[in-house]
Amino acid sequence: MSMRIDIWSDVVCPWCYIGKRRLEQALAESGDNAGEKAEIVWHSFQLDPSATNDDPRDLATRLGEKFGGGREFGLQANERVTAVAAEDGLDFRLEDAKAANTVDAHRLLHLARELGASGDLPADTQGRLKERLLKAYFTEGLPVGDHATLTRLATETGLPEDRVTAVLAGTQYADEVATDQAQALAYGANGVPFFVIDDKYGVSGAQPVEVFAEALRRANADRKPVTLISPDGAGDGDACGPDGCPI
DSSP: OOOEEEEEEOTTOHHHHHHHHHHHHHHHHSSTTHHHHOEEEEEEOOSOTTOOSOOOSOHHHHHHHHHSSHHHHHHHHHHHHHHHHHHTTOOOOGGGOOOOOOHHHHHHHHHHHHHHHHTSSOTTHHHHHHHHHHHHHHTSOOOTTOHHHHHHHHHHTTOOHHHHHHHHHSOTTHHHHHHHHHHHHHTTOOSSOEEEETTTEEEESSOOHHHHHHHHHHHHHHHSOOOOOOOTTOOSOOOOBTTBOOO
16 A cells, blocks of 8 residues: 555645655655655635736735735745745746636646546646646746646646546535545645644644655555564464464
């Protein structure tokens, strides 16, 4: 049975993208092909459910007005996180980032998860769509709340266009998005990214690679089978089984 890693994040969250890269590095360095064996499930978390797709303000202005300090504060914040992202191999171009409500992107991620789990598409389809959406927002300046853009990105990832169109035209998976958000809050996660390994070890935020590595090490240790100790060549000792206790 593979290790399972559940991740709550938003596609417009810079630390979620950075945390994704750091987890991937920890998995790559952990040995035993852990990255290939791990089952990663992406869960929905909207940082701002009230966000709109037609907000004309740039990201720096929106950050400055939300947290105070004006646009200059937003520019400095973007510069800092861009520098951190570059250390993890990510190319942030936040001056081009478009405002977006991400509920539809999350609904498509649920569709991708369903199709991958059923075998209709490769098992990693959800992860590939997640990566595509993050790159679209942070590097390419694409509007990830726009239906035409979402359709293009999803079909690029391999999702069937008819299913994508049907999801975007209705409300399918909206309940799953809300359930994900509620589950994160139940875990005590008021922000993202938030990682849960094998439903036992939690990592909050884009922690350094070594923190992820330690969490993976502990999870792997818990999963190792019991090593039986007996005298050389003695085989199994006397024991009771389903058929009773031989005397």
